[in-house]
Amino acid sequence: MKNISELQDIATQIRRDVLRMINSCQSGHPGGSLGCADLFTALYFNTMNAAPETFAREGRGEDMFFLSIGHIAPVWYSALARRGYFDIKELSTLRQLGSRLQGHPSYHSNLPGVRAASGSLGQGMSVAIGAALAKKLNGDSNLVFSLHGDGEVEEGQIWEAAMFAGANGVDNLISIIDNNGVQIDGRCKDVCGVVNLKQKFLSFGWDVLECDGNDMQTLLNTLEECKQHAHLGKPVMLVMKTQMGKGVDFMEDNNGWHGKAPNDEQMQNALSQLKETLGDY
Amino acid sequence: MxxxxxxxxxxxxxxxxxxxxxxxxxxxxxxxxxxxxxxxxxxxxxxxxxxxxxxxxxxxxxxxxxxxxxxxxxxxxxxxxxxxxxxxxxxxxxxxxxxxxxxxxxxxxxxxxxxxxxxxxxxxxxxxxxxxxxxxxxxxxxxxxxxxxxxxxxxxxxxxxxxxxxxxxxxxxPVFIPEDMPFEIGKAITLNEGKDVSIFATGHLVWQALEACKQLEAEGINAEIINIHTIKPLDGKAVLNSVQKTGCAVSCEEHMYNGGLGDAIAQLLVRNHPAPMEFVGIDDEFGQSGKPMELMKHYHLMAEDIVLAAKKAINRK
Structure with missing residues (x-):
C-alpha cells in the first residue's frame, strides 16, 4: 500500500505524462485529464483490486473500470502504464497511426486495461451495469467502477441507465461523476442546467456520496466509504468535485483547455509547475 | 422444379x-x-x-x-x-x-x-x-x-x-424449410437448380420466389432459386457460380433497394461478373398501414412481381 506522499507523486507524474503526450501529437484533451489525475491514481494504486500482470477482458475475480468519457483517455493511459499494464514508452504513441493508444479508448486495438470503446458519450454507465450484472451471475463479489462527466449527464442514456440500476439494485456498481462544472461550450449549469446531481441520483434510487476529487486523502477516504456502501441494495454514486486543468495554473477551471493541446512554450510553463517524480517516459 | x-x-x-x-x-x-x-x-x-x-x-x-x-x-x-x-x-x-x-x-x-x-x-x-x-x-x-x-x-x-x-x-x-435442412452462417441454400435466371431471395420473399419459380416453369423458364439467409457475409461463391451459369439475376427482399441484399449482390457482380440484374424490393419510400398481404401486393413484393422481374432480366441478356 502506498502512502499519501507516494500517491501524490504518482498523480504529479501522470499530469506530466498527460501534458507531454498531448503536446507531442498536438491533439487531445488536457483539461479533464488533469482534473482526474488524482482519481486515477487513487483507483489504480489504492482502491481497486486490479491485476495488471494478468489482464483479462472478462475481469473475473477482480474489480473492473469503465471510462465513459473517452476523451480523457490520456490520463487513463498514463495510469495504466504507470501501474504496469503496458510499457510507459508506449505513451509516446498517443493518437499516432497504428498506435494502440487511440484518440478515444478502443478494445479493438488490444491495449491492456481497456475493455470497451468509449468516446460517443453516455454509454459507459450501461456497459458497467452489464459487467456488474455478469459479476452477480458469476457469483463474483468484486466491484465495477465507471467514470462520467457532468456534461455527459446531458445524454439521455445516462438516465436510462440510472433508472435501471436503481430499480434493479445494481449494488456492485460505483459510478463517479467528474463534477468540474465545465464543458466545451461553457459552464454546465448554463449549457443545459446541470445542477443538483446528488438529488437527481438520490431520486433514482442511488446511494450518493460527495467529495473533493483533487484532495488525495479525502478521495481515498471517500472511495473506501463508497466500497462500504456497496452490496447494500443500491448502486453507489460519487459526485466528485474537481477543477478542470488541475495542477497547471493557466488551465485551471478554464473550458478553453477542454480539448486543446499546449504548444511547446505552454508545455514548458506547465511542466515547470509539476515535479518529475517517477521519471518521464 | x-x-x-x-x-x-x-x-x-x-x-x-x-x-x-x-x-x-x-x-x-x-x-x-x-x-x-x-x-x-x-x-x-x-x-x-x-x-x-x-x-x-x-x-x-x-x-x-x-x-x-x-x-x-x-x-x-x-x-x-x-x-x-x-x-x-x-x-x-x-x-x-x-x-x-x-x-x-x-x-x-x-x-x-x-x-x-x-x-x-x-x-x-x-x-x-x-x-x-x-x-x-x-x-x-x-x-x-x-x-x-x-x-x-x-x-x-x-x-x-x-x-x-x-x-x-x-x-x-408458410413453413417449408425441412427441419433437418442444414443451416450454416454465410452459406446460401440452392432451393431449385435452373439455367435461365438466378433468383436470390431472403426472408419472407423466399416463399414468393418459389411460387414465382412455378409460374415461370409453366411458361418454359427454368429459374434457379437461391435462399440467401446470411446477407453478410454474403456467399459470393454461390452468387457468382449461379450467375455465371444463368447470365442474369433478380434480388428479392422486404427492404429498400438501398443497402439491402440487392445492393450486396450488385456490388459483387459489378466487380466480378457484370450481368443484367433486376431488384424486387422497396424503392426509396416509407411504408404505410395495411394488412401484411395487402402491403406486399401494394409494394410489388409478390410472386407475380418476381416473375416480371425475372423476364425483364432475361430479356436484357
Whole structure:
C-alpha cells in the first residue's frame, strides 16, 4: 500500500505524462485529464483490486473500470502504464497511426486495461451495469467502477441507465461523476442546467456520496466509504468535485483547455509547475 | 422444379422463441434482455424458463444494447430484443461503439421487420435495417425465411462468437424449410437448380420466389432459386457460380433497394461478373398501414412481381 506522499507523486507524474503526450501529437484533451489525475491514481494504486500482470477482458475475480468519457483517455493511459499494464514508452504513441493508444479508448486495438470503446458519450454507465450484472451471475463479489462527466449527464442514456440500476439494485456498481462544472461550450449549469446531481441520483434510487476529487486523502477516504456502501441494495454514486486543468495554473477551471493541446512554450510553463517524480517516459 | 410442401403456417418470431429457448438450455452463458416487448418479440419462453438470465430494461433500447455489451465482454452471450426499427435504428450508435467496434458477443434480435409488420405503419416498419447493419464492420446479418430456418438461425447465432443482427417478422407465413435442412452462417441454400435466371431471395420473399419459380416453369423458364439467409457475409461463391451459369439475376427482399441484399449482390457482380440484374424490393419510400398481404401486393413484393422481374432480366441478356 502506498502512502499519501507516494500517491501524490504518482498523480504529479501522470499530469506530466498527460501534458507531454498531448503536446507531442498536438491533439487531445488536457483539461479533464488533469482534473482526474488524482482519481486515477487513487483507483489504480489504492482502491481497486486490479491485476495488471494478468489482464483479462472478462475481469473475473477482480474489480473492473469503465471510462465513459473517452476523451480523457490520456490520463487513463498514463495510469495504466504507470501501474504496469503496458510499457510507459508506449505513451509516446498517443493518437499516432497504428498506435494502440487511440484518440478515444478502443478494445479493438488490444491495449491492456481497456475493455470497451468509449468516446460517443453516455454509454459507459450501461456497459458497467452489464459487467456488474455478469459479476452477480458469476457469483463474483468484486466491484465495477465507471467514470462520467457532468456534461455527459446531458445524454439521455445516462438516465436510462440510472433508472435501471436503481430499480434493479445494481449494488456492485460505483459510478463517479467528474463534477468540474465545465464543458466545451461553457459552464454546465448554463449549457443545459446541470445542477443538483446528488438529488437527481438520490431520486433514482442511488446511494450518493460527495467529495473533493483533487484532495488525495479525502478521495481515498471517500472511495473506501463508497466500497462500504456497496452490496447494500443500491448502486453507489460519487459526485466528485474537481477543477478542470488541475495542477497547471493557466488551465485551471478554464473550458478553453477542454480539448486543446499546449504548444511547446505552454508545455514548458506547465511542466515547470509539476515535479518529475517517477521519471518521464 | 423441386417440390416444397407447406408444412404449416407459423410466424418467424416463434421460430426465434424456440431457438432462443434451446440456446439457453444448451449454454448457461446465454442471457436475454428486452425493452418492454417480451411476448411480441417472443423472448417469453426464455424469460419463463430462465428468469435469472432474463433482464427487463424497460422502454430504453440504448441502455439495453450497452448493458448487453457489458455482459458480453464479461463472457455472456447476450441477446437483445425489440422491434427491428428500435433494435437497430434507435440504437445505431450503441451497436456501433459498444458492440461492433468493441467486438462484443451480442445478438441483436429485430422482430416485426419489414412491411409485413402491417397496421402499425411506417414508424414501425423499418426497411433500412439490413443496410444499417450491413455497413457496420464486424457485423453478421441474417434474415431467415420461415419458422424452421429462424429457429436454426437463432441457434447458429448463439453458437457464433461475435456480433449478429438477426432479422425476423411478425405475421404467420408458410413453413417449408425441412427441419433437418442444414443451416450454416454465410452459406446460401440452392432451393431449385435452373439455367435461365438466378433468383436470390431472403426472408419472407423466399416463399414468393418459389411460387414465382412455378409460374415461370409453366411458361418454359427454368429459374434457379437461391435462399440467401446470411446477407453478410454474403456467399459470393454461390452468387457468382449461379450467375455465371444463368447470365442474369433478380434480388428479392422486404427492404429498400438501398443497402439491402440487392445492393450486396450488385456490388459483387459489378466487380466480378457484370450481368443484367433486376431488384424486387422497396424503392426509396416509407411504408404505410395495411394488412401484411395487402402491403406486399401494394409494394410489388409478390410472386407475380418476381416473375416480371425475372423476364425483364432475361430479356436484357
Amino acid at each position: 423441386k417440390e416444397y410442401k407447406i408444412l404449416g403456417e407459423k410466424d418467424t418470431r416463434s421460430g426465434f422463441a424456440e431457438g432462443l429457448l434451446e440456446a439457453g438450455r444448451e449454454n448457461e452463458n446465454v442471457v436475454a434482455l428486452c425493452a418492454d416487448l417480451t411476448p411480441s418479440v417472443r423472448m417469453d419462453l426464455f424469460a419463463k424458463e430462465f428468469p435469472e438470465r432474463f433482464f427487463q430494461t424497460g422502454i430504453a433500447e440504448s441502455n439495453m444494447v450497452s448493458i448487453a455489451s457489458g455482459m458480453a465482454l464479461s463472457g455472456k452471450v447476450a441477446f437483445v430484443g425489440s422491434f427491428a426499427a428500435f433494435s437497430t435504428g434507435r440504437t445505431y450508435d450503441q451497436i456501433r461503439q459498444s458492440v461492433a467496434y468493441s467486438d462484443c458477443n451480442v445478438k441483436i434480435a429485430g422482430s416485426h421487420a419489414g412491411i409485413t409488420l402491417g397496421e402499425d405503419g411506417a414508424t414501425h416498419q423499418i426497411l433500412e435495417d439490413i443496410g444499417l447493419m450491413r455497413m457496420m464492420p464486424n457485423m453478421v446479418v441474417i434474415n431467415p425465411c420461415d419458422f424452421n430456418q429462424t429457429k436454426q438461425a437463432t441457434l447458429a447465432a448463439a453458437r457464433y462468437n461475435g456480433p449478429v443482427y438477426l432479422r425476423y417478422g411478425r405475421p404467420k407465413v
